[in-house]
Amino acid sequence: MSDDYDTPWKDALTRYFPEFIAFYFPAAYRAIDWALPHVFLEQELAQVVHDAEIGKRRVDKLVRVALLDGADEWVLVHVDVQGNYDKSFAERIFVYNYRIYDRYRRPVASLVVLADGSATWTPDGFSYSVLGCAMGIRFPAAKLSAFAPRLEQLLGDENVFALVTAAHLLTQQTRGQHVQRRDAKFRLARLLYERKWDKQRIIDLFSVIDWMMYLPPEFETQLMDDINSLEKERGMPYMNSFERRGLERGREEGREEGRKEALSELLSRQLEKRFGQLPQPIRDRLKQAGPADLEHWGETLLDAPTLDHVFNRC
Template sequence: MTTDIAAIPDNYDTPWKEAIEHHFPEFMAFYFPKAHCQIDWQKGYIFLDQELQAVVQDAELGKRFVDKLVQVNRLSGQEDWIYIHLEVQGSAQAEFAERMFVYNYRIYDRYHRPVASMAVLADDTPSWKPQEFGYDVLDCQMGIRFPIAKLLDYADRAASLENDPNPFALVTLAHLQTRATRTDPQARFAAKWRLIQLLFRRGWARQSILDLLYVLDWMMKLPDYLSVQLWQNVANLAQEKKMAYVSSFERIAIEKGMQAGMQQGMQQGMQQGMRQGMQQGEALALQKLLTKRFGVIPSDTVGKITTASSKQLDAWLDLVLDAPSLSAVFDGPPPSTH
């Protein structure tokens, strides 16, 4: 079965919004550590999304993933509380810096409090790094300079991101790998599965893991047949880890598998649809692993894989990482019938 992943629209704005709202201090610590150190986090923070929309509703200057207005308290200074105006921008736009300027002064004009604007640039243009807007006319200077975090700057730091305990290290990896796998569903499946495994190793609280699990799922869309396999993997991993809240993952996995099975329109019922989807996912995953280890796979071997049972595929998957040759995978011990 083949599915064009390009036909599945990637969802960036919802996962970014959810991640920021659930982990705002971690967001600031990861992308804007200097600002993070100046905020009194013990006094909490308040999201003011409705207030922001009221301020900028007639000043739309280009599409963005997320815009946020947050009230925070500073550790020192004459003003105890200030506003943070935050943008997550998904594409390079000539008017972006101007929008940051307009939104900043409109917020200040409405509330007469200090406003710190900052931006996460989530686009695909390495050279695009707008940080200021302004003008100088008749000895009158007006403008803004704001800090940015460019996600593409993290593209060569995969290893450090995998080891970083901040949840936005995984969000950054997910965003970059979603962009990089637009046309390769198998590569996205492998990347998403690895990120979920990394998430489970973090040792975070139940709700934090669930929050990030949903973010990864929203962001890294998969064809239905791979989605079924992925969520079965998630349920199995939760069982293996003997997590106290394994039922939560089982419920999510079942819901995801059922949704994918319904979308596939299997005629023989939901259980058969899920089994077929998982088996197809296993077959494709095995082919990809074999290709990475041993190069191009002979056509007769591909045929053997596509017609194999789920039990046989599981046996081959167990052997593929350690086998010294392609033939050793298929000449290995047969799967147990018990």
């Protein structure tokens, strides 16, 4: 099973947004007035980029914030966590930034976290010029692989996203190495239990780490036995049996949702390659469909003469 990054990043970013900005973009953090509420604009972002490829291994957030200097009543922060190399990524950031500005006529800051495995891919802007006219964007980008030499420092950092970054790096380093991953995951769990954090924060962060660092069932059982022993040793039963079942159920539901998103995205691309741009009702139907329907339509596509034939045969 491939490692799942999409859901844990979304959860952590939403729950601990100020710490996310503080860790990856400290200059931006110092400019934002955190005494005023920040507002996530989920539906608004979806409408702005409704025809974009937002799917597996990509995370987008649009957040309304206020600045300390008071020059603008509020501005928009577009955050993108990119999980894989994409040659058109910088151009897409440019397009998203302009679309958001075009909708709200407010300043827009695009902040990028690069969570891919490449050591050399570091996009930080897009531009073009023609006939004396220049257009483009420069954006700050935090490269997670650049934190690898500082892994031990991350493990001692009190910021939530220091541990999230460490979990991300350890997930990549232990891919296919179940014993090493079990040990790394237990080390992270121990660090969580050593923090002077409230119970909910520890459960939230363990959920992110657990989701990110998948283990086969037999190794997961060993890990949970070790965590049970740790809780008894410290007298800190953070997760009772009900919470553990909820965590496991949430993980499986998230993986199922991720599988559905991946199938939907793949089928959309295949349909567009075969029949051209898809009508909005078809796009909506693909988003709402379950894995069984998506798989069936994918099989029907193989010999369907028209787009209508793909869906009418169901």
